[in-house]
Amino acid sequence: VKYVVEFAKALAKMPEVYRVDLLTRQICSPEIDSSYGEPIEMLTFDLDEEIGEAGGAYLVRIPCGDKEMYYEKEHLWPYIPEFVDGALGHILNISKVLGDLIGGGRAMWPHVIHGHYTDAGYVAYLLSGALNVPIVLTGHSLGRNKLEQILKQGKQSKEEINRTYKIFCRIIAEELCLDSAELVVTSTRQEIEEQWRLYDGFDLELNRKLRVHAKSKLLWSIHASYGSKKYPFLEFTFLLIFLCILNVYGIYIFVKVIPPGMDFSNVIVQEESTYDDLENPSAQLSESPLWGETLCFLNNTSKPIILALARPDPKKNMTTLVKAFGECNNLRKLANLMLTMGNRDDIDQMPASSSNVLTTVPKFIDKYDLYGEVTYPKHHKQSDVGDIYRIAAKTK
Numbered sequence: 001v002k003y004v005v006e007f008a009k010a011l012a013k014m015p016e017v018y019r020v021d022l023l024t025r026q027i028c029s030p031e032i033d034s035s036y037g038e039p040i041e042m043l044t045f046d047l048d049e050e051i052g053e054a055g056g057a058y059l060v061r062i063p064c065g066d067k068e069m070y071y072e073k074e075h076l077w078p079y080i081p082e083f084v085d086g087a088l089g090h091i092l093n094i095s096k097v098l099g100d101l102i103g104g105g106r107a108m109w110p111h112v113i114h115g116h117y118t119d120a121g122y123v124a125y126l127l128s129g130a131l132n133v134p135i136v137l138t139g140h141s142l143g144r145n146k147l148e149q150i151l152k153q154g155k156q157s158k159e160e161i162n163r164t165y166k167i168f169c170r171i172i173a174e175e176l177c178l179d180s181a182e183l184v185v186t187s188t189r190q191e192i193e194e195q196w197r198l199y200d201g202f203d204l205e206l207n208r209k210l211r212v213h214a215k216s217k218l219l220w221s222i223h224a225s226y227g228s229k230k231y232p233f234l235e236f237t238f239l240l241i242f243l244c245i246l247n248v249y250g251i252y253i254f255v256k257v258i259p260p261g262m263d264f265s266n267v268i269v270q271e272e273s274t275y276d277d278l279e280n281p282s283a284q285l286s287e288s289p290l291w292g293e294t295l296c297f298l299n300n301t302s303k304p305i306i307l308a309l310a311r312p313d314p315k316k317n318m319t320t321l322v323k324a325f326g327e328c329n330n331l332r333k334l335a336n337l338m339l340t341m342g343n344r345d346d347i348d349q350m351p352a353s354s355s356n357v358l359t360t361v362p363k364f365i366d367k368y369d370l371y372g373e374v375t376y377p378k379h380h381k382q383s384d385v386g387d388i389y390r391i392a393a394k395t396k
Contacts (some may be wrong), residue, residue, distance in 0.1 A: 003266055004022065004116050005022065005043065005059070006263045008020045008022040008043060008057045008059075009043050009057050009263075010045055010261070010372055011057070012043070012044050012055075012056050013044070018055050018374075019054060019055050019057075019094075019098065019132075020056075020057040020058070021058050021060050021091075021094065021110075022043070022057065022058065023060050023062055023090070023120075024059065024061055024062070024066075025061065025062060025063075025064060025065075025071075025076075025083065026061035026067060026278065026331070027061075027070055028061045028067045028068055029067075029068045031070075032070065036061070036202040037061070037067070038061060039061055040058055040059070040060050040061070041059040041061075041321050042056060042058055042059075042322055043056070043058060043059055044056040044057045049075070050164045050338065053101075054094075054097060054098055054102075056100050060090055062086035062087055063086060063091065064079040064080075064082040064083040064086060066080075073117075073118075074164070074165055074166045074311040075117055077119070078165060080122060080126075081126075083123060084123055084126045084130075088127065088130060088131075089129060091109075091127070093108040095108050095110075107259070108134065109131065110131065110133050111132050111133070111347070112135070112136055112137070113127050113128050113131075113135050113136050114135075114137075114138065115135060115138070115177060116138050116140060116206040117138075117141065117143075118139070118141075118143060118170045118173050118203070119173070121137050121138075121173065121174065121177040122173040122177060124136075124177070125173075125176050129180070134183075135182060136181065136182065136184075136185060137177050137178065137181040137183070137184050137185070138184075139174065139186070139195075139196070140189070142174060142191075142196070142199075142393045143167050143170035143171040143174055144171055144174070144198035144199060145195040145198060146165065146167065147161060147167050147171070148198065149314075149315070157322075162179075164384075174199065175200055175201050177198075177200060178201040179201045184196065186257050186258070187257065188257065189257055190231075191257075191352070192257070199209065226228065247386060248251045253392070258263065290372065290388060291391060292389075293377045293378070293379075294377055294391060297372070297374065297375035297376070298336050298373070298375055299372030299373070301336075301395070302395075303334065303335050304334070304335045304336070304392075304395050304396045305335065305336050305337070305338045305391060305392045305395045305396075306335050306336070306337050306338065306392075307338045307340070307388065307389070307392035308321055308337075308338070308339050308340070309385070309388060309389075310340075310341065311341065311342045311354070312341040312342055312350075312353075312354040312357040312358050313353060314353055314356070314357060316357075318339055318341060318357055318361060319357060319360045319364060320340075321337075322337070322339070322365065322374065323363055323364055325368075325370070325373075325374070326364060326365075326367065326368025326370055328362055332373055336375065336395075337373060337374045337375070338375050338376070338377075338391070338392065339361065339374065339375070340377060340380060340388055341357065341358065341376060342354075343378070343379045343380065344358060344379075347359060348391070361376065
């Protein structure tokens with residue numbers, strides 16, 4: 001969620017973009033923060049005044065299902081049509097408002113709809129069909145790949161997996177999204193070649209050939225400048241129309257790798273010499289509360305730290321990292337291992353996949369006798385991430 005919010009903020013700051021609406025579900029439960037029930041929330045506050053009162057990025061919460069209930073994503077499917085109806089109502093309304101403000105009384109429709117994850121991708125697919133607006137898709141986590149990975153474990157049948165994850169519904173939705181998308185965004189080539197290749201609507205070999213054309217700039221022509229200031233989306237629109245024609249005839253689905261970015265607004269840049277002149281870098285790092293929690297697990301704090309920061313999900317391979325570290329005596333002599341695996345209180349109350357990782361890691365620590373060589377802090381805040389990386393950097 002944080003990734004998509006930061007993406008919306010960054011997109012709104014681009015001079016070619018006037019407004020970004022990030023649509024999500026409204027929840028008015030007393031068990032969660034009241035902000036989740038706010039119909040609309042502004043995400044950007046530091047934009048140029050020339051943009052006007054309706055410009056920038058907004059978080060728009062659409063009600064669907066029981067507003068007082070939080071639904072896990074596997075149970076949202078029955079409510080997607082209701083969400084789409086609400087989203088259409090919002091788009092119709094805001095298009096008229098923008099038309100009155102900046103369009104000379106002519107409705108201002110979205111230029112593109114970007115779907116993230118399967119459920120929102122399916123929403124984007126339905127909205128795209130209703131509004132005749134191009135769709136861009138970012139899958140993040142794909143159903144066919146998840147099904148393949150779970151089946152490899154040999155613990156569940158397809159039917160059991162489907163009951164838990166509604167995996168077949170998810171795969172069908174992803175195929176529909178893929179068929180209608182003008183552009184699919186991935187973060188790695190692995191996602192293209194090992195995950196999207198599993199889908200009926202994607203031809204890996206054709207994509208490779210088209211990528212050659214893209215690199216020679218025959219197809220991919222979106223530049224930093226999109227044309228005239230009066231019509232900033234002109235070049236992008238022409239490109240999408242071109243891609244649309246190819247897609248209709250079933251000969252083109254373009255996948256573009258965009259490496260993950262980072263919000264540097266909260267990053268504190270420190271002088272190179274801050275710790276370099278110290279014989280013991282940990283002396284300065286001890287000012288961070290995280291350092292105290294990290295230090296108590298380690299026997300030799302002067303050794304460099306190998307850092308892994310990810311949620312406790314089997315796909316992140318934290319247990320494999322601990323196993324590899326435990327089996328490499330030379331590495332153990334040279335470095336410590338720090339695992340930052342989200343926040344935990346009662347592991348038994350966490351989802352099965354997370355609790356399995358968090359119970360397996362200590363077992364490997366015990367198996368390879370890694371006491372004093374591995375640390376795994378129990379809590380951290382988002383604002384601590386900079387300190388976490390700094391700890392690893394300054395102990396090298």
